[in-house]
Structure formats: C-alpha cells, structure tokens
Amino acid sequence: MALRIIMMGAPGAGKGTQAQRIAATYGVPHISTGDIFRAHLKDGTELGRKVRGYLDAGELVPDEVTCDIVAGRLAEADCANGYVLDGFPRSIPQAEALGRFLDARNEQIDVVIDVAVPDEEIVGRLTARRTCKKCGAIYNLKFSPPASGDGTRCDRPGCDGELSQRGDDQEETIRQRLRVYHETTEPLLAYYDEHGILKSVPGSGLSPDGVFEKIEEILSAAGLS
Ligand code: AP5
Ligand code: MG
Ligand code: ZN
Numbered sequence: 001m002a003l004r005i006i007m008m009g010a011p012g013a014g015k016g017t018q019a020q021r022i023a024a025t026y027g028v029p030h031i032s033t034g035d036i037f038r039a040h041l042k043d044g045t046e047l048g049r050k051v052r053g054y055l056d057a058g059e060l061v062p063d064e065v066t067c068d069i070v071a072g073r074l075a076e077a078d079c080a081n082g083y084v085l086d087g088f089p090r091s092i093p094q095a096e097a098l099g100r101f102l103d104a105r106n107e108q109i110d111v112v113i114d115v116a117v118p119d120e121e122i123v124g125r126l127t128a129r130r131t132c133k134k135c136g137a138i139y140n141l142k143f144s145p146p147a148s149g150d151g152t153r154c155d156r157p158g159c160d161g162e163l164s165q166r167g168d169d170q171e172e173t174i175r176q177r178l179r180v181y182h183e184t185t186e187p188l189l190a191y192y193d194e195h196g197i198l199k200s201v202p203g204s205g206l207s208p209d210g211v212f213e214k215i216e217e218i219l220s221a222a223g224l225s
Pocket of ligand 3: 132133134135136154156161
C-alpha cells in the first residue's frame with residue numbers, strides 16, 4: 001500500500017526532523033524542497049543561481065519553478081509506493097498543482113500532518129539548529145545536541161560529519177520566513193481541513209521522539225501503518 005504524507009508547519013517546527021523519522025520507519029523517500037534547493041546552491045547549478053536570492057531573503061521561490069521540480073521528483077521510480085513531502089506545498093497554487101498531478105495519476109494524499117509550534121519559540125530554536133554536512137541529520141545545540149563529542153560533529157554511527165549552520169537561520173531572515181508562512185502557507189491548513197485529511201501534532205513541549213510517537217498513533221489510527 002502506498003503512503004503519501006505532507007508535513008506542514010512553520011519554519012523550524014520540526015518538519016524535517018519528523019520527515020526523516022517517517023522515511024526511515026516506513027521506507028518512503030523524504031522529499032524536502034528546501035533540501036533540493038540547497039543542494040543546487042551548493043553545486044552551483046543554474047537552478048541554484050535562480051533560487052539563491054529567494055532563499056537568502058526568506059521569500060518563496062516562484063510557484064512555477066517549485067512545482068516543476070516537484071513534479072519531476074514525484075515521477076521518479078522510488079516514489080511509486082509513496083513519499084513524505086516536507087516544505088511543499090506552501091501556497092494554494094502549489095496545492096492545486098499537486099492536486100492536478102495526483103488526479104492525473106489517480107492517486108491521493110493520505111494525510112497532512114501539521115506540526116504546531118508557537119512563533120515565540122521559533123527564533124531561539126532556529127538560531128541553535130545545526131545540520132550534518134555529510135548525512136543531513138538535524139541537531140539543536142539547545143534541545144538535541146549530538147550525544148557524543150564536543151558538539152561540532154555528527155554522532156550517527158559511522159558518519160562523524162561536520163555540523164553547519166544554514167544561511168537563512170539568521171534572526172531577521174527567520175522573522176521574514178515566519179511572515180511568509182503566516183501569509184501564504186498557513187491558509188493551506190484550512191484547505192486540507194476541508195479535504196478532511198488534516199491532522200495536527202504538538203511540535204513543542206515534547207522531544208522529537210515524543211512528537212514522532214504522536215505521528216505513529218495518527219498513521220495507525222488511519223489504518224496507514
Ligand atoms: P525549508 O528548508 O523548507 O525551510 P523551512 O520551512 O523554513 O523549515 P525548516 O527547514 O527551517 O524547519 P523544519 O520544520 O524542517 O524544522 P527542523 O526539523 O529542521 O525552506 C527553505 C527555503 O526554501 C524557503 O524559505 C524558500 O525560500 C524555499 N522553499 C522551500 N520550499 C519551497 C516551496 N514549496 N515553495 C517556494 N519556496 C520554497 O527543526 C528545526 C530545529 O528544531 C532543529 O534544530 C531541530 O533539532 C529542533 N527540533 C525539532 N523538533 C524539536 C522538538 N520536538 N523540540 C525541540 N527542538 C526540536
Ligand atoms: Mg526543514
Ligand atoms: Zn551525519
């Protein structure tokens with residue numbers, strides 16, 4: 001049975017943290033549009049040059065560009081049994097484009113999971129985020145630092161990659177990302193609620209593992225696991 005999930009939530013809510021766990025547990029690919037764009041920035045591709053200004057400013061990449069990238073990715077063979085989308089869709093036009101893509105293939109999204117975190121927690125969280133350059137593991141110097149070493153290297157077995165800070169995790173850019181989230185992305189919660197597939201989990205006051213337990217409960221109650 002295919003499993004198609006959308007992770008929703010403000011910048012820093014924990015979409016990536018939870019999507020990595022879902023992907024590892026249920027064997028579906030984790031598709032993060034932010035990660036795709038950052039890989040292009042790093043590789044200096046034409047797409048990377050096109051999107052850099054938007055990422056640096058905390059603005060959304062134009063819908064057309066983003067939807068093309070996602071449609072290409074979802075058509076790849078490893079998506080046949082589903083996927084967990086992280087950071088897409090992020091606007092009503094993106095959700096409509098995804099809907100058309102799925103309709104044409106006679107497929108549907110099973111569940112949209114909103115990870116809810118109050119705005120006032122976001123800035124502190126994101127300024128302390130670090131990501132492994134090698135495997136992409138997500139850490140937090142305050143809330144979930146690497147368990148071993150001096151806090152500058154990844155502690156996943158066999159990795160030892162260097163941890164780095166994202167260019168858009170600066171206070172001013174974080175505040176702009178939050179504004180964009182409330183204005184353009186948050187309306188998707190009502191959109192998917194109307195479709196009857198929206199679920200919500202608390203994204204703060206619980207550890208990442210605690211949040212993941214809530215997600216597993218939702219998936220199992222919906223007969224999806
Ligand atoms: P994107 O990469 O998607 O960034 P974002 O939405 O701002 O979200 P983040 O990745 O910052 O946060 P997250 O929710 O994944 O949290 P994480 O798990 O890391 O997008 C970046 C940019 O790309 C956009 O600004 C835009 O320019 C462009 N873009 C991307 N998609 C686009 C689209 N569809 N359309 C147009 N443009 C697009 O966790 C955050 C921190 O919290 C970590 O340190 C983590 O360790 C910690 N943490 C996690 N869970 C907990 C917990 N339970 N308690 C305490 N700390 C926790
Ligand atoms: Mg993320
Ligand atoms: Zn690593």
